[in-house]
Amino acid sequence: xxxxxxxxxxRPKVRPQALxxxxxxxxxxxxDKEQRIYAAIVxxxxxxxxxxxxxxxxxxxxxxxxxxxxxxxKVLQRLAHDHIVxxxxxxxxxxxxxxxxxxxxxxxxxxALEAAVLPLVAAHASRADYASLRRQLRxxxxxxxxxxxxxxxxxxxxxxxxxxxxxxxxxxxxxxxxIISRCCLVVALFQPPGNATCEHDEHGRVVDCLEAGDVAGxxxxxxxxxxxxxxxxxxxxxxxxxxxxxxxxxxxxx
Amino acid sequence: xxxxxxxxxxRPKVRPQALxxxxxxxxxxxxDKEQRIYAAIVxxxxxxxxxxxxxxxxxxxxxxxxxxxxxxxKVLQRLAHDHIVxxxxxxxxxxxxxxxxxxxxxxxxxxALEAAVLPLVAAHASRADYASLRRQLRxxxxxxxxxxxxxxxxxxxxxxxxxxxxxxxxxxxxxxxxIISRCCLVVALFQPPGNATCEHDEHGRVVDCLEAGDVAGxxxxxxxxxxxxxxxxxxxxxxxxxxxxxxxxxxxxx
DNA sequence: AAACCTTTAATTGTCGACAAAAAATCCCCG
DNA sequence: CGGGGATTTTTTGTCGACAATTAAAGGTTT
Numbered sequence: 001x002x003x004x005x006x007x008x009x010x011r012p013k014v015r016p017q018a019l020x021x022x023x024x025x026x027x028x029x030x031x032d033k034e035q036r037i038y039a040a041i042v043x044x045x046x047x048x049x050x051x052x053x054x055x056x057x058x059x060x061x062x063x064x065x066x067x068x069x070x071x072x073x074k075v076l077q078r079l080a081h082d083h084i085v086x087x088x089x090x091x092x093x094x095x096x097x098x099x100x101x102x103x104x105x106x107x108x109x110x111x112a113l114e115a116a117v118l119p120l121v122a123a124h125a126s127r128a129d130y131a132s133l134r135r136q137l138r139x140x141x142x143x144x145x146x147x148x149x150x151x152x153x154x155x156x157x158x159x160x161x162x163x164x165x166x167x168x169x170x171x172x173x174x175x176x177x178x179i180i181s182r183c184c185l186v187v188a189l190f191q192p193p194g195n196a197t198c199e200h201d202e203h204g205r206v207v208d209c210l211e212a213g214d215v216a217g218x219x220x221x222x223x224x225x226x227x228x229x230x231x232x233x234x235x236x237x238x239x240x241x242x243x244x245x246x247x248x249x250x251x252x253x254x
Numbered sequence: 255x256x257x258x259x260x261x262x263x264x265r266p267k268v269r270p271q272a273l274x275x276x277x278x279x280x281x282x283x284x285x286d287k288e289q290r291i292y293a294a295i296v297x298x299x300x301x302x303x304x305x306x307x308x309x310x311x312x313x314x315x316x317x318x319x320x321x322x323x324x325x326x327x328k329v330l331q332r333l334a335h336d337h338i339v340x341x342x343x344x345x346x347x348x349x350x351x352x353x354x355x356x357x358x359x360x361x362x363x364x365x366a367l368e369a370a371v372l373p374l375v376a377a378h379a380s381r382a383d384y385a386s387l388r389r390q391l392r393x394x395x396x397x398x399x400x401x402x403x404x405x406x407x408x409x410x411x412x413x414x415x416x417x418x419x420x421x422x423x424x425x426x427x428x429x430x431x432x433i434i435s436r437c438c439l440v441v442a443l444f445q446p447p448g449n450a451t452c453e454h455d456e457h458g459r460v461v462d463c464l465e466a467g468d469v470a471g472x473x474x475x476x477x478x479x480x481x482x483x484x485x486x487x488x489x490x491x492x493x494x495x496x497x498x499x500x501x502x503x504x505x506x507x508x
Numbered sequence: 509a510a511a512c513c514t515t516t517a518a519t520t521g522t523c524g525a526c527a528a529a530a531a532a533t534c535c536c537c538g
Numbered sequence: 539c540g541g542g543g544a545t546t547t548t549t550t551g552t553c554g555a556c557a558a559t560t561a562a563a564g565g566t567t568t
Contacts, residue, residue, distance in 0.1 A: 057519065068553045069520090070324075074331060081335050090520055090559045109425040112370040120366065171363040175429050311549065322523045323550090344529045344550055514565075521558075528551075535544080 037065050037075045045084055045095060046181060047154055048188040052097040056085060082178050084185070096185055103186050107230045110179045114160065114226070115219045117176060120167035122215045129166055130211050136162060137204055144199075157184055159203050190233040202228070291319050291329045299338055299349060300435060301408055302442040309346040310339060336432050338439070350439055357440050361484045364433045368414065368480065369473045371430060374421035376469045383420055384465050390416060391458055398453075411438055413457050444487040456482070 044050040061072045080087040086096045098106065125133075136159060143152040157180050164176035202225040209218035298304040315326045334341040340350045352360065379387075390413060397406040411434050418430035456479040463472035 059519075070552055070554095073328075073520090077328060077331055078335065081332065091561090092519065105423050105425065108374070109423050112374065112423075112426060113367075116366040116370040120362070169359050169363050169366075171359065171433065172366060179425065313549075324522055324524095327550090345531090346549070510568090512565105512567080514563100516563080517561090519558100519560075521556105523554105523556085525555100526551105526553085528549100530549080531547085533544105533546080536542090538539100538541085 033067060034071055034074055037061070037067070037071065038078060040065075041075070041079060042084060042181060045188075046157065046184045048184070050095050052095045052185055052189040054095045055092040056094060057092045083182055096182070097189060098182065098186055103190070103230070103233070106179065106182055106186065107226060110176075110183060111223055111226050113172070113176055113179060114163065114222055117164055117167045117169075117172055118210065118218050118222065119215050120169055120172070121163055122210055122213065122218070124168045125166050125210070130207065133159075133162060133166070133207055137207065140203065141201070156199075156203075157181075186233070199225070199228070287321060288325055288328055291315070291321070291325065292332055294319075295329070295333060296338060296435060299442075300411065300438045302438070304349050306349045306351040306439055306443040308349045310348060311346045337436055350436070351443060352436065352440055357444070357484070357487070360433065360436055360440065361480060364430075364437065365477055365480050367426070367430055367433060368417065368476055371418055371421045371423075371426055372464070372472050372476065373469050374423055374426070375417055376464055376467065376472070378422045379420050379464070384461065387413075387416060387420070387461055391455075391461065394457065395455070410453075410457075411435075440487070453479070453482070 041050065041056075056076070058069050058072045058076070061075075062069055065072070076085060076087060076093050079085040080093070083096055083098075085093045087093050136155070140152065140155040140159060143155055160180055161177055164173040164180075167173060202221065205221045206218050206225065209215075209221055295304065295310075310330070312323050312326045312330070315329075316323055319326070330339060330341060330347050333339040334347070337350055337352075339347045341347050390409070394406065394409040394413060397409055414434055415431055418427040418434075421427060456475065459475045460472050460479070463469075463475055
């Protein structure tokens with residue numbers, strides 16, 4: 001028996017993957033431990049380093065973050081509530097894998113919610129808010145032109161997230177944040193690397209309309225933008241059903 | 255020392271209140287235990303038997319439902335995420351007490367969300383759906399005319415909830431459900447008993463517009479209905495701050 | 509060689525235990 | 539008689555322990 005080909009019985013051991021970036025050096029407030037773990041996982045999902053379908057065993061997370069299972073379970077519970085992870089009974093939690101139907105409903109909800117948010121933004125936003133929005137927009141374009149995709153993906157999401165924040169409504173902001181993080185998941189799932197949607201400053205046009213007081217126009221532009229985004233997804237899914245159907249439909253010659 | 259006036263030291267014992275209706279007779283699926291507890295508490299809040307500010311100690315819930323603290327904590331976590339209960343560090347969880355500002359934001363979010371949902375309802379609803387909606391409406395009116403307030407409150411909420419369901423969008427449905435349950439909380443908090451808002455079939459008019467294909471009209475009617483509802487709240491709050499201010503402002507003569 | 513059964517380890521579900529924090533009471537002192 | 543601490547009790551925060559479930563590999567039979 002050698003190490004490369006374990007011949008022992010039972011289930012093969014899975015090696016805990018590198019996930020946590022920073023180790024907890026000094027003692028921290030006990031209340032924020034949970035938030036730290038939650039944020040760490042969400043960030044990894046948003047920047048697409050944690051791909052959909054990745055298993056998240058509790059024990060591994062415990063070691064990585066240096067906490068007990070109770071904390072990890074609480075975090076997983078919250079992540080599951082936000083549909084970031086999928087929680088199956090008596091099975092490992094996995095990063096959520098939305099189905100094709102889910103994606104349709106997800107974007108439908110996003111369009112509806114952002115359309116509902118825009119009037120509030122127009123009503124509440126001050127000149128300084130628009131200025132900071134423009135600043136963020138420039139950073140975004142900068143990243144896009146540098147082909148820094150992973151960074152750009154985060155910034156593009158941040159724009160929409162900021163819109164939710166500018167609505168000055170905590171609940172709508174939270175809902176939008178949840179939907180956007182799910183959309184990042186979908187992009188990671190359906191968009192092979194390198195295929196970035198080259199957007200021609202669609203965000204900028206939304207801000208233009210907003211600042212000019214044209215709410216309906218902003219809604220129209222944003223709706224079109226989101227539909228573009230959805231349409232550019234490569235709707236192919238490496239499903240087990242598909243391969244099984246192939247194997248059954250064609251009598252294998254090997 | 256007698257039982258009516260405990261003179262022992264330390265914190266006085268709190269008696270667990272009657273909360274759980276049915277005892278778990280036979281063994282049930284372990285997966286649904288959590289759902290049962292969650293639903294039980296939400297129901298009590300919706301029917302306003304659990305009033306805002308009521309303390310919910312974990313140990314009491316454990317005894318009442320016959321489960322360990324882990325389960326209870328999971329449920330409380332979920333309830334807190336939905337803003338049904340408020341979870342303060344190292345303190346008992348209490349049924350949420352939204353502030354006056356929260357109420358404004360809450361109704362703002364509700365108006366925005368329902369307005370966003372209505373077009374989807376009009377797009378997806380079949381004739382049978384409208385029929386069942388009408389049936390529900392009649393039950394609601396019946397309860398109103400019988401002055402069965404607690405029942406009516408539940409049915410009135412159920413109407414809006416059903417609208418979310420008819421949008422055929424699980425996310426928007428869930429968000430609306432969360433907002434509506436919070437609104438029930440608010441009504442329980444700001445509306446003294448017996449003061450029911452006598453609505454003149456405002457729900458019916460929404461359905462009329464919807465069935466006639468007049469989405470904008472439905473949105474207008476619903477928006478007005480919700481503003482009415484908010485306006486009828488008695489914006490008085492028996493706050494500890496208020497009574498304290500009273501005591502400090504007026505030199506007591508007793 | 510394919511299907512079935514057995515074995516084994518991984519993994520979650522749930523619980524009680526212990527420590528820490530907070531609140532209410534009592535005691536002491538002015 | 540009132541105020542400030544010490545004390546006790548309650549209550550939550552967190553953890554490891556044990557049982558139950560699931561998945562995977564090995565072995566066996568046809």
